[in-house]
Every structure is written in C-alpha cells, then in structure tokens.
Amino acid sequence: MRLWKTESMLDRKYIVENAEAVKQNCIHRGIEADIDRLVTLEQQRRELLNQAQELNRQANEVAKTIGKAKNDAERDARKEEGRKLREQKDEVQSQHDKLDKEIVCLQGGIPNLSHPDAPIGEDDKSNLEIRKGEHAPLSFDFQPLDHVELAEKLDLIDFEGGARVAGAGFYFLKNDAVLLELALQQYALRMLMGEGFTPVTTPDLAYTEILHGTGYIPRGPETQIYSIENSNLNLVATAEITIGGLLSGQTVDAEELPLKICGSSHCFRTEAGAAGRASRGLYRVHQFTKVEMFAFTLPDQSDAMLDHFCELECRIFDGLGLPYRVVDTATGDLGGPAYRKFDLEAWMPGRGENGEYGEVTSTSNCTDYQARRLNVRFKRKGEKGTQFVHTLNGTALAISRALIAVLENNQQPDGSISVPQALRPWVGKDVIGSPSEVFLSRDEE
Numbered sequence: 001m002r003l004w005k006t007e008s009m010l011d012r013k014y015i016v017e018n019a020e021a022v023k024q025n026c027i028h029r030g031i032e033a034d035i036d037r038l039v040t041l042e043q044q045r046r047e048l049l050n051q052a053q054e055l056n057r058q059a060n061e062v063a064k065t066i067g068k069a070k071n072d073a074e075r076d077a078r079k080e081e082g083r084k085l086r087e088q089k090d091e092v093q094s095q096h097d098k099l100d101k102e103i104v105c106l107q108g109g110i111p112n113l114s115h116p117d118a119p120i121g122e123d124d125k126s127n128l129e130i131r132k133g134e135h136a137p138l139s140f141d142f143q144p145l146d147h148v149e150l151a152e153k154l155d156l157i158d159f160e161g162g163a164r165v166a167g168a169g170f171y172f173l174k175n176d177a178v179l180l181e182l183a184l185q186q187y188a189l190r191m192l193m194g195e196g197f198t199p200v201t202t203p204d205l206a207y208t209e210i211l212h213g214t215g216y217i218p219r220g221p222e223t224q225i226y227s228i229e230n231s232n233l234n235l236v237a238t239a240e241i242t243i244g245g246l247l248s249g250q251t252v253d254a255e256e257l258p259l260k261i262c263g264s265s266h267c268f269r270t271e272a273g274a275a276g277r278a279s280r281g282l283y284r285v286h287q288f289t290k291v292e293m294f295a296f297t298l299p300d301q302s303d304a305m306l307d308h309f310c311e312l313e314c315r316i317f318d319g320l321g322l323p324y325r326v327v328d329t330a331t332g333d334l335g336g337p338a339y340r341k342f343d344l345e346a347w348m349p350g351r352g353e354n355g356e357y358g359e360v361t362s363t364s365n366c367t368d369y370q371a372r373r374l375n376v377r378f379k380r381k382g383e384k385g386t387q388f389v390h391t392l393n394g395t396a397l398a399i400s401r402a403l404i405a406v407l408e409n410n411q412q413p414d415g416s417i418s419v420p421q422a423l424r425p426w427v428g429k430d431v432i433g434s435p436s437e438v439f440l441s442r443d444e445e
Contacts, residue, residue, distance in 0.1 A: 010110055010369070012103070016042050022110065028331040029111050030122050038106045041099050048096040055089035112369040115340035119330045126330035127343065133317055133324040137347040137355060138409065145415075146350025147407045148281040151177065153415055154433040156407075157282070169271060169286035176432045180406065180419075181289060181399050183426035185264055188291040188316060188396040195312065197262040197293065202242035204266050205233045210245035213374035215337035215366075224269045239263035239292035240393040247296060248374040251386050257378060258297040258305060262396060265290060281404065283351075283358060288400035293363070295392045296376065302365050302390035309363040309394035310342045316396060317360075320420045322405050323347035325357055338364035346405040360401040363394030 015022050016039050023035045062082040069075035119128045151157035155175055162171035173181055189199055211218045211225065211234055218225040218234045226235040236242055243263050252259070271284045282288075293312065295305050310326065317324050329341040341364040345357035368388035371377070377386040410418040417432040424430060 010107065010112065011372070012042060012107065015039070015107070015110065022113075025114055025331075026110065028114060028120050029334060030332040031109065031111050031336075033109045034106060035110070038103055038110075041103050041106070045096055045099045045103060048092055048099065052089050052092045052096055055085055055092060059085035059089060111334070111336040112339050112367060114331045114334065115365075117328070118334065118340050119328055121330035122332035124327075124330065124333045124343075127327035127333065128330075129325050130328050130342075131314070131326040133314060133322070135318070135321055135323045137323045138349070140349065140411075142413050144349040144355070144408065144411055146281065146348075147404045149350070150407050150411055150415070150417065151281070154417065156432075159281070166286070169284070171282070171285065176427065176429075177403065179427045180403060180423065180432075183423040184397050184399050184402050184406075185289065185291055186426050187319075187422055189262060189264065191316060191319070192260075192262040192291070192293065192312070192396060195260070197260045200243070200261055200263045202236070202239045202263045202265045204236060204268070206236050206241050206245060208232050208234060210248065210374070211236075211241055213248060214241050214244045214370050215335070215373075216241060224271065226268050226270060235268035236265065237269050238267050238290060238393075238395075239265040240294060243292065243294040244370055244374060244391060244393070247376045247389075249376075251377040251379055252296070252389070254298060254378045254380040257389065258295050258301050261294045263292045263294065265292065267398075282400040283404060285400055288398060290398045291396040293392075293394040293396050296371075296389045297392065298378065299368070299387070299390050302367060302392055305390075305392050306340060306342070306363060306365040309392060310344075313342075313344050313361045313363060313394060313396065317344065317346060317405075319422045320402075320406065321422075322409055322420075324360070329362070335364070337366040337369045339367045339369070340365050346401070346409075348404055348408050349411075350404075350408045358401065358404070360398060360405060361395035364392065366391045366393070 010022070015035065019035050019039050023033075026033045026035070059082050062078055062085060066075055066078045066082070069078055119126050121127075145153075148157075148159070156173070156177035158172040158174055193199055205228070208218050208227075216225060216237060217223050218227050225237055228234060242265065243261050246261070266287060267290050268287050271286060293309055295309070297305050314324070314326065324344050324346045327343050327345065329338075329343055334341050341362055343359050344361040346360040347355060348358045349355040351358055367390050370391045371388040376389050376391070378389050379386045406420060407417055410420065412418055412431075415433060419427050419430055419432060
C-alpha cells in the first residue's frame with residue numbers, strides 16, 4: 001500500500017539549472033550519473049507536457065461547441081474531432097509519462113549536494129581530523145588483548161554459538177556483557193532525554209518505500225539490507241530508517257520544529273564483503289543494538305543541529321572515559337543522503353598491530369534530501385504553501401562497537417575489566433572478571 005508520493009532526491013529544477021555544479025559534485029563523490037541525459041529528457045518532457053495541455057485545451061473547446069451544433073451531422077463531426085484530440089493527448093501524455101519515469105530513475109542515482117567545507121576525496125583516507133577527546137590513548141605496561149580474547153577469557157561473548165544458530169556474524173552476549181549492553185543503552189538514553197529528545201523503541205521492519213525514502217537500497221546485488229521474501233518489508237539497518245519514516249507524508253507546524261527523537265532498536269546488516277582482522281569480532285556483525293539520534297528541523301536550523309549532535313556524541317564518549325577523534329568525512333565517503341557528516345572514531349588498543357582508531361558513531365545532515373522522498377513538510381503560520389523539513393541523524397551508541405572500546409581500553413593487568421564510572425550504577429559492579437569484584441551497595445545504586 002502506498003502511503004505517500006515519492007518525490008525526487010534533489011529538486012529537478014535545481015539539477016537542470018545547475019547541471020555543471022551537480023556533475024562536479026558527483027565527481028567529488030565518485031558517483032556516475034548521466035546529468036546531461038537528464039537535462040535533455042527534462043526539456044523533452046516539458047515540451048510534451050505543453051503539447052498534452054494544449055491538446056486537452058483544444059478538446060475542451062470542441063466539447064463546448066457540441067451543444068451548439070445545427071444538426072446531427074455537425075454534432076457527430078465535432079464529437080469525432082474531440083475524440084481524435086483526446087487520443088492525441090493520451091498518446092502524448094503516455095510519451096511524457098515514459099520520459100518522466102526515466103528521469104526519476106536517473107535522479108535516483110544523484111547524491112545530495114556536499115557542504116563546501118567537506119574534504120574532497122574518494123574514501124576515508126581523505127577524512128580530516130577536526131577534534132580529539134578529553135582522554136588520550138593509554139600506554140599499557142603489558143600487552144593488551146583485543147576484545148575477542150578478553151571476551152573468551154571472561155566468558156562474555158559466544159561467537160561459536162551464534163554461528164551455530166544463525167551463521168557467522170551473529171553472537172550471544174553473556175554474563176556481564178549483557179549488563180554492559182543494557183547499561184550503555186540506559187546511559188545514552190538518559191543523557192539524550194535530558195537534552196530534550198523524545199525516547200522511542202522502533203519496529204525492526206519497514207516498508208521498502210521507507211528505505212528508499214531514507215536513501216537505503218533494500219534489494220540488489222550490493223545491498224546491505226535483509227529483505228523479507230514475498231513481502232514489501234525489510235529488516236532495518238538503523239533506527240534512522242524507522243524514525244525518518246515516522247512523519248512520512250505529514251506536514252507539521254513550523255513552531256513544532258526542531259523535533260528531536262532518540263530511538264533504541266536492533267539493526268540488521270548483511271555486511272557483504274567485510275573481512276580481515278579489522279572486522280574481527282564485534283566490529284562488523286549482522287545484528288546489533290543501537291541508540292540513534294534523529295531530528296526534523298527548519299532549513300536554517302540544520303547546520304547548528306549537526307554540531308549539536310556531534311557535541312553530544314563527544315560528550316557520551318568523554319563520559320565513558322574513552323579516547324577518540326572526530327573526522328570531517330570526505331565527499332567520496334559521505335553516502336548518498338548526507339550533505340555533511342562527522343565520524344567519531346574510538347581508540348581500540350587491540351585493533352591492528354599497536355592499536356588503531358575505529359569508527360564507532362557518525363552524524364549526518366541530510367538537508368531536505370530524505371524529506372523530499374518521504375514528503376515531510378512544514379507550514380508557517382500566515383503563509384501559503386509548505387516547504388520540506390531538513391533531517392539529521394546521529395549514532396549515540398552502536399552498542400557492539402562501544403563494547404569493543406569499553407573492554408579494550410579498560411582491561412587490567414590481571415585480565416579483568418574496570419567498569420567505566422558512568423556505567424556502574426546499571427552494571428552493579430566496579431570490575432568484571434576479577435576475583436575481588438567490588439559490588440556497589442544498594443544505597444550507591
């Protein structure tokens with residue numbers, strides 16, 4: 001069932017009037033898109049539309065004269081003339097509609113515009129570091145283990161059991177790892193609620209149209225989405241999809257914006273092609289829990305909201321005592337919907353030979369790119385017409401990757417894990433895996 005009218009990703013008029021700028025943006029993003037053909041087809045479509053409208057006008061004029069005919073022969077002649085005009089109009093309209101479908105298909109391959117300050121480059125090697133966290137990477141006086149080795153020693157994660165049940169890339173969290181996951185969710189949600197976010201839990205499934213609207217490709221050889229066979233439903237890769245679709249086809253009052261929502265959900269991704277030590281363990285998995293930030297804003301609010309989301313992500317990781325850096329994402333690594341994106345990369349001592357930064361969160365300003373497809377608009381009091389909202393998303397915590405950073409950065413010489421102070425009220429202990437575990441008293445909880 002179709003719930004809204006799907007519109008273009010970028011405004012068609014803008015593409016035609018700024019064809020060279022759009023082509024250059026595609027080059028910067030490493031996207032192949034036939035802008036010249038789109039412009040040509042759009043010119044032809046407009047001509048056909050004018051022809052169809054003119055033929056329709058002529059048919060209507062003829063119809064008005066039928067009742068004024070002097071005899072049956074004249075009346076029949078005018079009816080025949082009107083019939084032929086409408087047949088011509090229908091044929092031209094059919095040609096118009098065929099062109100329009102091809103134009104929409106071409107538009108689907110055109111990414112959002114890029115912020116003028118976004119670094120230009122084909123991949124994450126061109127990302128620009130813009131900030132570091134309050135905590136520097138630790139220098140261990142022992143050889144640190146990675147999270148897979150720590151989890152095995154402390155009986156926290158069962159990768160083999162997950163593989164037996166659902167295949168490689170699935171896992172069971174066990175014992176104190178379960179408490180850590182729940183603690184991380186509580187920690188993030190409580191902070192965001194204090195910042196005016198409305199908390200939600202979202203469906204794990206969404207219509208194909210919703211995925212298209214948010215810029216995800218649910219079917220095809222390169223998809224990262226699990227789709228339900230013989231169904232219009234798909235498992236969601238992020239709560240960005242479901243929260244973004246929450247207002248599909250809706251118009252809100254400008255005074256209600258910005259709307260800030262934080263969603264806790266499961267996320268499902270095929271992670272096709274992911275391999276290597278950097279993807280070991282929890283770093284690339286097929287299912288994980290995430291707390292997502294999302295905002296619907298007025299157009300002039302979105303730049304500031306992006307900075308706000310980035311600041312919140314930094315505050316979350318500073319509060320956990322974890323080292324990280326923030327990078328301004330290069331154009332070739334932005335993804336289709338994003339106008340600008342900041343990635344937060346946490347230091348992971350067990351990654352690579354001597355520790356590396358690994359992406360744990362990102363936040364994006366998608367401007368009106370998603371709103372056009374989802375048809376989410378706002379209306380100002382006293383003004384005619386509506387405009388598209390801007391949408392933004394940001395990862396508060398992807399629990400699986402956050403667990404990597406927590407376990408690896410807080411490991412002790414005896415193999416135990418010191419629980420970050422911010423999580424202790426929910427975990428209920430200071431240390432995981434030590435013979436001398438210190439439990440909080442009921443009053444401290």
